Amino acid sequence: MDIEVGRFSGEARDFYTAAEIAFGTHAHDEDIAHFIATFEPDRAIAATEAGEIVGTAGAYSFAFSVPGAVVPAAGVTIVAVLPTHRRRGILRRMMRHQLDDVHARGESLAILWASEGGIYQRFGYGLASLHASIKLARDRAALRLPREPVGPVRLVNVAEARQVFPAVHDAIAAHRPGFFARSDAYWEHEFFPDPQHRRDGRSAAFDVVHETNGAADGYARYRIKDDWEHVGPNSSLVLVELMAANPDAHVDLWAYLLGVDLIGQIEAWDQPVDDPLLLLVAEPRRLRATIGDALWLRIVDVAGALEGRTYRSDGELVFDLGDEFCDWNAGTWSMTVQDGHARVVPSRATAHIALDVTDLAAAYLGAFSFAQLAAAGRAREMAEGGIGRADALFRTDRAPWCPRVF
Ligand SMILES: CC(C)(COP(=O)(O)OP(=O)(O)OC[C@H]1O[C@@H](n2cnc3c(N)ncnc32)[C@H](O)[C@@H]1OP(=O)(O)O)[C@@H](O)C(=O)NCCC(=O)NCCS
Secondary structure (H helix, E strand, C coil): CCEEEEECCCCHHHHHHHHHHHCCCCCCHHHHHHHHHHCCHHHCEEEEECCEEEEEEEEEEEEEEECCEEEEEEEEEEEEECHHHCCCCHHHHHHHHHHHHHHHHCCCEEEEECCCCCCCHHHCEEECCEEEEEEEEHHHCCECCCCCCCCCEEEECHHHHHHHHHHHHHHHHCCCCCCECCCHHHHHHHHCCCCHHHCCCCCCCEEEEEEECCEEEEEEEEEEECCEECCEECEEEEEEEEEECCHHHHHHHHHHHHHCCCEEEEEEEEECCCCCHHHHECCHHHHCCEEEECEEEEECCHHHHHHHCECCCCEEEEEEEECCCCHHHCEEEEEEEECCEEEEEECCCCCCEEEEHHHHHHHHCCCCCHHHHHHCCCCEECCCCHHHHHHHHHCCCCCCCCCCCC
């Protein structure tokens, strides 16, 4: 039977239900309703066989933070193929369709979280941000120095959290590479819903707000997994999200979390890899910090992507770019940065460096330097000083961080 891949025009409910089966779960009615609220039907791609959905791929139209700017990006999501139809090239066909569509829309970037790290590099996605996980035993969780809190941390109900959280988040999001802007529908249907079947045996969420001079400048949402042993409480506090607009809010919120009674350990999964917490605690090793891949980024249009972000210093870089899957990017490009803004054009000049589009993606948000890529045998220096020249342009202050999986 022939399999067709193209724009999906059926019911969003059927699209979501098919994808959930491919992910090995059954869709809950409540989740279907939330999915439909943020679903972008004109970006949905389906593989069908005799009219039945066998593969899905979707995307959100994100405003995405890159160094010094916010740009449009395709937030690729709900990519799945039914277990009955795998390894026949359906994903490849959907990726082809999707990246051509993103290109035609004039978006220079596509981003995604991968269920498995081995899937997307073949389509030109590079590892563009990392996340840190911690699991800290509370009896070893002292801060380095005792300190008085700067502002109060208040427990708030969900209604107040809905009022306060978005503004705190938005002020940070605009300046931190890796964030996507959250719509009202996103807060309403993705962030705040707290159905029991999504809690993995943990409590409903607790929300706290930090204030300085009466103005909210940080928040945390967490759950507690109850565990009473015969010797006493050993529950886990599991952080859902912590946002702090300044260092005082960050320390006060962490001091609060580390101080919650009856807790044996504090767990957090998607934290920035440069989180100041590592420098705040008395025993950094006890954080049991591990890192993992977070955002994968596809440079869909190389000139648009490089002109979309800003740069710390001015200069010129000529580079040879390989791109098998989107060959319109392949070739030699010259990038001239003036006053922090780049102009990128095809070039016949001798390249300073040569690299693949996946490598450029790894450097794009600032997660990796060109020196790191060169050390891994990925970026190659073609003219003396080429790697240093590229690093001088692309260097950023903060590690990119995407605080939510989408
Ligand atoms: C991942 C998934 C979408 C792949 O779909 P598929 O139709 O079987 O993939 P294709 O047949 O088009 O394979 C394309 C390429 O990806 C590779 N590939 C597919 N799944 C892979 C995986 N899980 N890990 C590593 N490589 C994978 C194939 O080997 C193939 O490689 P090639 O082009 O070099 O020959 C499918 O297995 C699935 O739905 N998995 C469960 C849900 C999931 O993880 N979705 C991804 C969410 S981010």
